Amino acid sequence: ILNVEQSPQSLHVQEGDSTNFTCSFPSSNFYALHWYRWETAKSPEALFVMTLNGDEKKKGRISATLNTKEGYSYLYIKGSQPEDSATYLCALGIGDKLIFGTGTRLQVFP
């Protein structure tokens, strides 16, 4: 059974703080790593897809890196804002399927 792990489980930060969280996955037979943001009362929204070792993606204040050899990805948020409060999910792409981690729940206080 493939295991995708995320840490920490939850995070509380002050507005303006920068933060990062980790997604760990089995490094063998890697295909793709996805990041999603899931806000309360909304659908999960795709942030990034990364496929190559060393990939870095950026969208505004959010960026992500990928290390397929050691099996981890980092998501960074620079200068967190209250609207960044959400659960951040990573998912390992295996063929047509995604195997999701349990998510990191981020709460940003004004």
Next chain:
Amino acid sequence: SQTIHQWPATLVQPVGSPLSLECTVEGTSNPNLYWYRQAAGRGLQLLFYSIGIDQISSEVPQNLSASRPQDRQFILSSKKLLLSDSGFYLCAWSMRTDTQYFGPGTRLTVL
């Protein structure tokens, strides 16, 4: 542009009653379709996925079934609900191994 619809948004059902959740996609042809469940305090678990009409793969043994009677319609069913079927159900679509796009979800409470 593509849109995905799910209904109902919320549902409260007694134990032992049947279930039918529907998902439809517009603006694309022959998508992959997926059903996920998030149980309380847990992550997103893939229940079923489909690469075409009447082609369904089940990921976990359970009390649920899925059907795809039309290209852009995906239905999740149960003949008799259990308490453990409570959760948040999400439908998603993708073009093969690409990004998945999620519907608004259905919150099911089984009492």
